[in-house]
Amino acid sequence: MPLSAGSKLGSFEVTGPLGAGGMGEVYRATDLRLKRDVALKVLPAALADDPSRMARFQREAEVLASLNHANIAQIYGLEESEIEPGNSVRAIVMELVEGETLAEIINRGPLPIETAISYAKQIASAFEYAHDKSKPVIHRDLKPANVQVTPDGMVKVLDFGLAKALADEPSESVSSLANSPTLTMGPTVVGMILGTAAYMSPEQAKGKPVDRRTDIWSFGVLLYEMVTGIQLFKADDAAEILASIVLTEPKLDAVPARLRTAIARCLRKDPRKRWYSMEDVRFALDESVSEPKPAPADVTPLPAARPKSIWARLALGLTALLFLAAGAAAVWFLKPSPTLNITKFPITLGEGQAFTNTGRLDLAMSPDGTQMVYVVNRRLYIRSMAELEARPIPVAESPGGVTNPVLSPDGKSVAFWSVSDTSIKRVAVSGGAPVTICPAQNLLGMSWSEEGIVFGDGGKNILRVSPNGGKPEALVAAKDNELIADPQMLPGGQAVLFGILQGGKSGKMQLVAQTLKSGARKTLVEDGGAPRYLPSGHLAYSLNGVLFAIPFDAKRLETGGDAVGVVEGVARAATTGETQFAFSNTGSMIYIPGPVSTVSVGQSVLGLVDRKGDVEPLKVPPGAYLNPRISRDGKRVAYQMDEGKDASIWIWELSGVTAPRRLTLPGSGANRAPIWSSDNQRVAFQSDREGDLGIWWQRADGNGTAERLTRPDKGVADVPDSWAPDGQTFSFTEEKTGASEVWTYSLHDKKATVLAATPGTPLGKSVFSPDGRWVAYQLNAQPNSRIYVRPFPRTETEFVAPVDGDSHHPVWSPDGKELMYVSGASQSGSMSITTQPSVSFGSPVHAPRAGFNTQVPASVRTFDILPDGKHFIGVVAAGTSQAGGGAGQPQIQVVLNWFEDVKSRAPGK
Numbered sequence: 044m045p046l047s048a049g050s051k052l053g054s055f056e057v058t059g060p061l062g063a064g065g066m067g068e069v070y071r072a073t074d075l076r077l078k079r080d081v082a083l084k085v086l087p088a089a090l091a092d093d094p095s096r097m098a099r100f101q102r103e104a105e106v107l108a109s110l111n112h113a114n115i116a117q118i119y120g121l122e123e124s125e126i127e128p129g130n131s132v133r134a135i136v137m138e139l140v141e142g143e144t145l146a147e148i149i150n151r152g153p154l155p156i157e158t159a160i161s162y163a164k165q166i167a168s169a170f171e172y173a174h175d176k177s178k179p180v181i182h183r184d185l186k187p188a189n190v191q192v193t194p195d196g197m198v199k200v201l202d203f204g205l206a207k208a209l210a211d212e213p214s215e216s217v218s219s220l221a222n223s224p225t226l227t228m229g230p231t232v233v234g235m236i237l238g239t240a241a242y243m244s245p246e247q248a249k250g251k252p253v254d255r256r257t258d259i260w261s262f263g264v265l266l267y268e269m270v271t272g273i274q275l276f277k278a279d280d281a282a283e284i285l286a287s288i289v290l291t292e293p294k295l296d297a298v299p300a301r302l303r304t305a306i307a308r309c310l311r312k313d314p315r316k317r318w319y320s321m322e323d324v325r326f327a328l329d330e331s332v333s334e335p336k337p338a339p340a341d342v343t344p345l346p347a348a349r350p351k352s353i354w355a356r357l358a359l360g361l362t363a364l365l366f367l368a369a370g371a372a373a374v375w376f377l378k379p380s381p382t383l384n385i386t387k388f389p390i391t392l393g394e395g396q397a398f399t400n401t402g403r404l405d406l407a408m409s410p411d412g413t414q415m416v417y418v419v420n421r422r423l424y425i426r427s428m429a430e431l432e433a434r435p436i437p438v439a440e441s442p443g444g445v446t447n448p449v450l451s452p453d454g455k456s457v458a459f460w461s462v463s464d465t466s467i468k469r470v471a472v473s474g475g476a477p478v479t480i481c482p483a484q485n486l487l488g489m490s491w492s493e494e495g496i497v498f499g500d501g502g503k504n505i506l507r508v509s510p511n512g513g514k515p516e517a518l519v520a521a522k523d524n525e526l527i528a529d530p531q532m533l534p535g536g537q538a539v540l541f542g543i544l545q546g547g548k549s550g551k552m553q554l555v556a557q558t559l560k561s562g563a564r565k566t567l568v569e570d571g572g573a574p575r576y577l578p579s580g581h582l583a584y585s586l587n588g589v590l591f592a593i594p595f596d597a598k599r600l601e602t603g604g605d606a607v608g609v610v611e612g613v614a615r616a617a618t619t620g621e622t623q624f625a626f627s628n629t630g631s632m633i634y635i636p637g638p639v640s641t642v643s644v645g646q647s648v649l650g651l652v653d654r655k656g657d658v659e660p661l662k663v664p665p666g667a668y669l670n671p672r673i674s675r676d677g678k679r680v681a682y683q684m685d686e687g688k689d690a691s692i693w694i695w696e697l698s699g700v701t702a703p704r705r706l707t708l709p710g711s712g713a714n715r716a717p718i719w720s721s722d723n724q725r726v727a728f729q730s731d732r733e734g735d736l737g738i739w740w741q742r743a744d745g746n747g748t749a750e751r752l753t754r755p756d757k758g759v760a761d762v763p764d765s766w767a768p769d770g771q772t773f774s775f776t777e778e779k780t781g782a783s784e785v786w787t788y789s790l791h792d793k794k795a796t797v798l799a800a801t802p803g804t805p806l807g808k809s810v811f812s813p814d815g816r817w818v819a820y821q822l823n824a825q826p827n828s829r830i831y832v833r834p835f836p837r838t839e840t841e842f843v844a845p846v847d848g849d850s851h852h853p854v855w856s857p858d859g860k861e862l863m864y865v866s867g868a869s870q871s872g873s874m875s876i877t878t879q880p881s882v883s884f885g886s887p888v889h890a891p892r893a894g895f896n897t898q899v900p901a902s903v904r905t906f907d908i909l910p911d912g913k914h915f916i917g918v919v920a921a922g923t924s925q926a927g928g929g930a931g932q933p934q935i936q937v938v939l940n941w942f943e944d945v946k947s948r949a950p951g952k
Contacts, residue, residue: 046070052124052134055083071139081119084135108886110180114169116140116199120886140199146187153272156299163266164328165198166190171321174255183253185261186242187268240281241274245312248285256314259324263309271297301331386939396420397933398635403446404621405635409454412627416448416457417935423448423459425472437474449491458496460486469510480512488529494536502526505541519557529573533597540574554584556600565600573622579942580951585622588613588637594951607949612636632941636934650919652894658919662699668918669903670716674723677910681717681726692717692728694743706745718763721770727752727763736760738775752788753795765810774798774818776807783807785820798837812855817878819853819862830864832882847872847887852904857912895919
């Protein structure tokens with residue numbers, strides 16, 4: 044039944060119709076709770092009245108709601124409401140996108156080629172994102188009517204995947220399909236057809252199974268129509284259109300020469316001959332931006348066999364798109380020579396993946412360059428250069444995570460350090476039961492060569508052990524006041540390369556080589572980190588986020604010439620300077636991008652971060668900042684400076700007119716985790732000044748002395764979390780062996796009370812809602828934390844938020860309508876929350892970038908929200924750029940034929 048203006052579906056009020064079609068009727072509406080305009084798509088009755096189909100649609104909508112991309116119209120949720128007695132309406136709540144559809148634009152004639160390329164690249168970006176998710180989402184119904192262009196030129200793909208969701212609708216009359224209603228015969232069953240006839244791929248038209256390449260075909264048809272203004276496949280009825288798609292070769296004479304190759308490769312009838320991914324298509328569009336090149340009208344089909352290696356395909360495609368298939372596989376296996384191109388390209392981690400425990404090495408490469416191993420989400424993944432996707436190595440993870448992967452000389456096994464039981468283990472790259480090689484209390488670097496596995500143990504020794512296990516052999520012992528790390532056996536097995544920190548964990552690191560027979564040391568570099576011998580005859584090392592190389596004679600243990608920077612912006616650890624790069628003996632190299640900075644390792648600054656993750660560093664000196672907290676009036680920030688034993692609380696005026704001021708006095712012990720009282724007059728914090736880990740507070744202006752608030756039992760630590768608006772109560776986490784609990788403390792009766800506790804369960808990091816009636820906290824479970832909400836004063840009722848990866852450190856928005864949190868190790872997330880008449884949560888939404896540093900231990904919070912609800916104060920890496928400098932989805936950068944670059948920059952004698 045059509046809806047009229049003023050009709051209400053739950054909290055949505057209809058303001059007028061937008062359109063109608065085979066997929067349902069669409070209305071403009073107002074979200075009365077969030078005060079925004081939305082689109083409501085009312086589902087056809089045939090679907091809405093079938094419980095099994097609605098259940099399936101619910102599952103599909105949940106997948107689609109996870110799509111968070113600038114060029115994809117967002118699905119907000121599903122709504123069901125009884126608009127009159129006995130008449131319920133179900134609707135999809137979607138982002139309202141203003142502007143025109145591509146169908147309306149194309150009706151006025153062909154688009155200028157630069158405009159068409161701009162729109163096409165945005166569409167390709169949306170599909171690349173959706174296709175590359177861990178569970179790829181395929182649109183299956185791309186057509187001009189499903190692409191909206193906003194007045195400022197932003198492209199939004201509509202109905203992404205809804206055709207898949209409407210799997211089992213009864214078919215309409217096939218004769219009407221030329222006029223573009225959507226075919227609705229089950230898309231996920233072989234032998235069935237889905238899509239709009241003129242934009243269907245041949246495999247859709249034949250009722251065969253489809254994958255991401257069916258969207259690539261539709262994209263090619265759409266791009267053809269954009270640049271010519273002509274529909275590529277036309278006929279009097281749908282049957283003739285489908286026959287044309289299956290049987291005839293498209294003529295591309297009308298396509299501009301610079302786009303003909305890209306479109307022709309999209310329109311191969313055999314899916315194996317098309318571009319394999321939208322990433323390929325986007326590269327082809329990038330190439331088309333250059334000057335036009337002559338091309339024949341009919342492009343000769345390329346060989347059917349697709350190259351196995353996407354890495355080589357991407358590299359060679361930067362210079363010779365037409366010869367991708369012929370030359371790709373050879374790039375990884377040819378011996379490097381000066382004639383080979385030095386090529387760089389990124390690999391973006393999958394949705395929800397992030398590097399973990401980045402204080403240690405997170406990646407490795409096989410000696411032959413055919414595979415890489417890296418650590419994300421506390422577990423090992425392996426990625427073959429002949430495959431598109433990475434896969435986890437089964438049974439390789441441990442509850443505390445794994446670090447320092449190294450591949451065996453034959454590439455068949457990977458050794459790693461197990462954090463849980465502090466041991467080195469080995470597992471086959473195909474998976475299986477890990478084998479313990481030996482204990483290692485605090486691993487500081489590890490390498491594997493034909494001479495065995497060499498590792499740094501606790502900074503005091505360099506040991507060597509057989510990959511088959513046994514008692515490790517001592518190779519090097521640290522001298523007094525030394526910490527030694529990052530060992531690598533040099534060719535021939537007669538000497539070992541490593542780094543030395545004088546005076547413990549601070550100061551410059553010397554890079555040395557020591558002969559095993561005599562024990563003689565030779566200093567190679569006075570200040571550097573992460574030393575590596577390269578088969579090119581160079582010593583590589585890092586300094587301030589830059590990789591340097593210097594010619595090195597491994598037999599004489601001598602360097603020659605000058606050190607030259609060869610790679611800028613490589614991530615490094617916040618303590619020892621461990622640097623995230625690895626290489627193969629064949630000359631390929633991988634690294635995790637990071638900032639270039641002249642400040643000391645581990646230092647950071649405070650930054651103003653917006654909801655996009657863009658960063659504006661504040662004018663504070665670099666330091667070891669942690670746990671920033673904003674005063675309730677938004678004028679000051681209290682934070683922790685943690686430099687080992689001297690952990691202190693500082694306060695800074697956000698106006699910047701005064702210098703940061705230390706609140707806790709030197710000699711008062713380690714003071715951590717500050718929180719503001721609700722009247723902005725005091726700061727509470729944890730302190731060990733009397734031997735235990737209790738909570739203290741003192742005046743924020745520095746007058747008076749600190750006063751104790753809690754006195755925990757032996758072996759228990761109290762950590763302040765949040766102050767209630769009433770000013771009389773604060774919450775804290777009570778940490779004890781094997782568990783932690785959420786407590787509240789009343790200043791009125793000086794009594795602590797349990798708010799949330801489950802035996803053996805780690806709960807904590809609590810925060811009061813702005814109205815003081817609710818407390819959010821986290822269940823810090825492995826592998827993923829969850830966020831809970833409980834009433835205050837306490838009742839037995841608790842509410843659990845939707846799963847969103849490893850979600851922790853909840854923070855309420857100032858209006859109490861949203862929860863912000865950290866999701867995983869590199870994302871910031873949020874979800875709406877309603878507490879009346881009961882608690883309910885919206886779908887999780889991720890910011891494009893985290894902005895603040897999230898790659899820290901889960902016990903540390905690195906952000907707080909300002910009263911405007913739009914900005915955060917966050918801890919950001921020193922050297923982070925201005926706006927736009929927030930970290931994006933984590934990447935691994937690949938460099939092919941890197942040794943050629945090193946040799947050209949740092950030639951030997």
